[in-house]
Amino acid sequence: MNISKVNESTEESKKIILMGLDNSGKTSIVSCLKGNKGISAFNNPKPTKGLDVQNFKVSDSKYAVWDFGGQKAYIEDYFKDFSNYSKGVSKIIYVIDIQDVKRYDLALEYLKKLINSIDTTNKIDFSIFLHKFDPDLVFNRSLSEIVINDFIKKIKEIIPLDIAYSINKTTIYAIFEKSKIK
Numbered sequence: 001m002n003i004s005k006v007n008e009s010t011e012e013s014k015k016i017i018l019m020g021l022d023n024s025g026k027t028s029i030v031s032c033l034k035g036n037k038g039i040s041a042f043n044n045p046k047p048t049k050g051l052d053v054q055n056f057k058v059s060d061s062k063y064a065v066w067d068f069g070g071q072k073a074y075i076e077d078y079f080k081d082f083s084n085y086s087k088g089v090s091k092i093i094y095v096i097d098i099q100d101v102k103r104y105d106l107a108l109e110y111l112k113k114l115i116n117s118i119d120t121t122n123k124i125d126f127s128i129f130l131h132k133f134d135p136d137l138v139f140n141r142s143l144s145e146i147v148i149n150d151f152i153k154k155i156k157e158i159i160p161l162d163i164a165y166s167i168n169k170t171t172i173y174a175i176f177e178k179s180k181i182k
């Protein structure tokens with residue numbers, strides 16, 4: 001994809017970057033933001049192949065959401081030229097599947113790469129979504145409050161003090177809800 005062309009055409013839009021491992025729920029979140037909640041909740045979206053840019057309008061505001069497919073094959077490429085990808089960005093959201101405990105370490109690795117690539121000279125709004133925090137989420141031995149709190153501690157250790165950020169619990173199985181835990 002020709003990135004500069006996309007940047008040009010979305011100049012007046014608020015640019016939002018969504019990153020995170022494959023299957024973490026990024027494309028489903030985009031569908032919810034676009035207002036397609038019913039469809040996204042009951043239709044399994046296909047894995048996103050590389051970068052997918054969605055331009056849409058909500059009320060009077062225009063958005064350009066850059067959804068970075070999280071499959072391993074694509075991730076390295078994003079960081080080869082991240083300054084170009086992140087040009088003009090207003091918000092970066094890093095999405096983690098809170099139910100995928102086995103891949104917490106992998107999610108932290110990807111987060112580290114992202115943090116190292118963010119240009120902190122420009123103020124950006126950075127959020128971490130602990131996603132799939134469904135209303136009926138059942139805790140068990142592998143997914144407990146202790147496990148999650150320990151994971152949140154590790155996330156905080158990765159993010160340098162000069163980056164302002166928030167960590168939120170999110171789910172598509174509720175009217176879109178974002179509750180701050182920090």
Ligand SMILES: Nc1nc2c(ncn2[C@@H]2O[C@H](COP(=O)(O)OP(=O)(O)OP(=O)(O)O)[C@@H](O)[C@H]2O)c(=O)[nH]1
Binds near residue numbers: 170
């Ligand atoms: N339980 C639960 N499942 C969700 C939620 N959001 C998305 N999913 C499911 O998670 C799976 C992956 O969702 P996608 O939106 O395709 O994930 P993605 O991050 O875009 O994946 P890639 O495109 O491969 O990077 C789908 O089966 C969704 O239905 C959620 O809040 N709770």
Ligand SMILES: [Mg+2]
Binds near residue numbers: 026
């Ligand atoms: Mg996707």
